[in-house]
Amino acid sequence: MNQRIFLSPPHMGGNELTYIHEAFESNYIAPLGHNVDAFEAQIKAYTGAKYALAVTSGTAAIHLALRVLGIKEGDEVMASTFTFIGSVVPILYERCTPFFIDSDTASWNLDPNLLEEELSQRASQGKKQPKALIVTHLYGQCADIKRLSAICEHYGVYLIEDAAESLGAGFEGKQTGTFGKMGIYSFNGNKIITTSGGGMLVSDDETLIAHARHLSTQARDNAPHYEHTEYGYNYRMSNIIAGIGRGQMEVLSERIERRREIFDLYHKALCEIEGISFMPELEGSIGNRWLTTLLLPQHISPESLRLTLEAENIESRPLWKPMHAQPLFQGAQGRLNGLSDTLFKRGICLPSGSSLTDNDVERIVSLVKQAIERN
Numbered sequence: 001m002n003q004r005i006f007l008s009p010p011h012m013g014g015n016e017l018t019y020i021h022e023a024f025e026s027n028y029i030a031p032l033g034h035n036v037d038a039f040e041a042q043i044k045a046y047t048g049a050k051y052a053l054a055v056t057s058g059t060a061a062i063h064l065a066l067r068v069l070g071i072k073e074g075d076e077v078m079a080s081t082f083t084f085i086g087s088v089v090p091i092l093y094e095r096c097t098p099f100f101i102d103s104d105t106a107s108w109n110l111d112p113n114l115l116e117e118e119l120s121q122r123a124s125q126g127k128k129q130p131k132a133l134i135v136t137h138l139y140g141q142c143a144d145i146k147r148l149s150a151i152c153e154h155y156g157v158y159l160i161e162d163a164a165e166s167l168g169a170g171f172e173g174k175q176t177g178t179f180g181k182m183g184i185y186s187f188n189g190n191k192i193i194t195t196s197g198g199g200m201l202v203s204d205d206e207t208l209i210a211h212a213r214h215l216s217t218q219a220r221d222n223a224p225h226y227e228h229t230e231y232g233y234n235y236r237m238s239n240i241i242a243g244i245g246r247g248q249m250e251v252l253s254e255r256i257e258r259r260r261e262i263f264d265l266y267h268k269a270l271c272e273i274e275g276i277s278f279m280p281e282l283e284g285s286i287g288n289r290w291l292t293t294l295l296l297p298q299h300i301s302p303e304s305l306r307l308t309l310e311a312e313n314i315e316s317r318p319l320w321k322p323m324h325a326q327p328l329f330q331g332a333q334g335r336l337n338g339l340s341d342t343l344f345k346r347g348i349c350l351p352s353g354s355s356l357t358d359n360d361v362e363r364i365v366s367l368v369k370q371a372i373e374r375n
């Protein structure tokens with residue numbers, strides 16, 4: 001059996017262990033220390049965000065964003081329907097009401113027209129507006145973030161950017177995660193860089209990040225004993241994990257370059273096939289191409305291709321099942337146009353890890369071609 005090809009495996013740079021050793025040498029085997037500070041500083045320098053907070057996961061970062069923005073039980077939060085559960089489950093943690101917005105064909109991400117229609121209709125009818133919008137930059141590709149940001153500003157809605165998958169992607173030279181009031185990144189094991197698990201909350205608002213920092217360490221007040229006036233969480237990133245993050249940040253640009261090359265290889269080999277289309281890159285943006293994703297011709301189902309690849313020990317995956325179609329969100333409201341349902345039915349993610357060789361890609365391409373011809 002050939003060695004397994006994973007969808008997006010971790011790809012270490014080389015210096016991660018050095019920084020882990022530093023943590024051991026300093027004995028900061030704790031959720032604080034030099035690696036945590038240095039990793040936050042690297043993220044700020046790279047993204048241009050003024051403040052950053054390293055936490056245990058991207059989901060935790062979104063949860064903290066909702067808390068510090070004062071979003072409370074009963075409030076409504078709008079979100080991309082075409083996303084991963086981690087993006088929206090904090091809405092449930094806070095007992096808020098989700099409202100899902102569908103995608104557009106130009107980006108496969110949240111459709112600004114649908115958002116504007118919904119908010120302007122509510123305004124003209126004197127209805128309540130949502131407190132926040134969580135926008136995902138899916139698969140490392142930018143949403144129409146400048147327009148979404150302007151719409152949110154116009155209607156007084158907080159914009160939270162879920163850049164879990166899109167670290168390094170930018171729109172007109174500005175990094176995803178830095179357009180909104182708050183942004184988040186994930187360093188889960190499958191992301192473009194990883195710390196095994198981890199996340200980062202960023203903002204240009206010092207007070208918000210200071211509050212999130214307080215909440216992430218059990219909301220302990222300033223006293224020699226343990227004093228608490230509000231409840232928090234145990235969400236702070238470990239100094240060991242942050243050591244991995246430091247090493248990974250050193251190779252982030254190379255990782256993006258390779259992912260984009262892998263996309264180009266797939267695209268060149270498959271784009272001529274009738275019925276195939278790749279996730280677009282919105283004009284003015286540069287994605288990190290975290291995963292290469294494409295729609296298949298009508299006559300072949302993503303599941304049959306997935307099984308064909310699996311038989312060769314190659315991992316692939318359907319596109320995210322939209323949130324409005326999840327049993328968990330049955331009955332949730334939304335403004336939908338059917339696109340995310342189609343993307344889910346017809347789309348597949350191909351192996352895209354930065355350690356993939358050109359030969360691996362060629363092998364996968366020929367299996368895809370054979371499967372399409374056979375069906």
Ligand SMILES: Cc1ncc(COP(=O)(O)O)c(C=O)c1O
Nearest residue numbers: 057058059084086087164186188
């Ligand atoms: C779009 C999106 N949002 C949120 C998350 C949550 O991040 P984490 O797994 O670090 O909690 C992920 C990834 O896992 C994601 O892909």
